[in-house]
Amino acid sequence: MPVDSFVFYRTFLPSLCGLDDPVVLSFDNTAFLNAYAEDETGMPQHFIHSGNFFSRPHSTKPELRTKERVLALQEQLINAKTAGFITLNVPVSCEIKTPIWEYARDIRVGALEQSLRAAMWARERTVRPDLLYAGFEVGTYSDALYIFDKASNANFTRLSAGFGLFSRFSKFRAEDRLQQFEVLAAYNRLLHEHGDMRFHASGGSALNVLELLAYSNVSSADGSSAVLAGLAYGSVLTTSGRLIRANKLEEWKCECGFCASKSQRDALTALKCSPEARVTHNIHVIRSAEARINEALKDNTIAELTEKRLNEYDKKELWKCYALVREQKPGM
Secondary structure, eight states, X not given: OXXXXXXXXXXXXXXXXXXXXXXXXXXXXHHHHHHTSSOGGGOOOEEEOOOOTTSTTTTTOGGGSOHHHHHHHHHXXXXXXXXXXXXXXXXXXXXXXXXXXXXXXXXXXXXXXHHHHXXXXXXXXXXXGGGEEEEEOOOSHHHHHHHHHHHHHTTOOEEEEEOOSSTTSGGGHHHHHHHHHHHHHHHHHHHHHHOSOEEEEESOOOGGGHHHHHHTTOOEEEESHHHHHHHTSOEEEOTTSOEEEGGGOSOOOOOSTTGGGSOHHHHHHHHHHXXXXXXXXXXXXXXXXXXXXXXXXXXXXXXXXXXXXXXXXTOHHHHHHHHHHHHHOTTO
16 A cells, blocks of 8 residues: 655754654663653654664674664653564674675575564563554565565565665765665565565665655665754755855755845855754754645655655756656556
């Protein structure tokens, strides 16, 4: 069944607790609990990761990321505002300079089957199996088709895959994006065969792929680019998906919820001087895109919106991603 709504979860920042839009959490995010310890009423909807295996301390201390510890800490975070949590996704390797698809198939499949076993283990023990998403680190069409089918036969109707791992290396970026949508093409084939399922795309969800994700029947996604760009790189998002260094701006005109509340001059000054202002602006741009996507899903015009936005983004690799999914999209 094609997706009827789309939610984007952005990185949680304690300093932006005034914003109540959906956030993504690591399984050991005690800062989130502390931020709302005195008053849970303002707690936003959230989605819980099983942790990035390639980042410290999990890359140096694997004992901190076991299925037992992940589930125990996830359940401390779960409450009425939790939309889902991802089971332990076992990597092919913690060495991230080699793309997943360059490993031998038996090694890739072995890791995927370990992930499926971890998901089955968690389902038997969690107090909230209804929120559980079986998580995988998968990078090829054939691998995705194999493991998603196997998960479906094991009665999992909520799946997740980690993306964006190699996008940090420019030499893999274009291929990494194509591999991501090969995986989603495999999911759409499975969706056509098995019916009602949901999919969470974890990571790699930049502004210029949000429409593509919704078109690919992804029900939810998360990404750090809006927050990371504003904090680490001093950059602001434009509606065309470009990132511009705020200190390079000489003039500024934006109608997002943050900028429209100020004069153009004051908005420009805030974006140049304040990391929090840049992040808030970037989040508003993302939320505007999310609202357009959900309106298009409601009106059954997501294909038209996706094509319109791809023309605006003007990136050949994104059109290739669109073509990959179009071949396997249910009802096409």
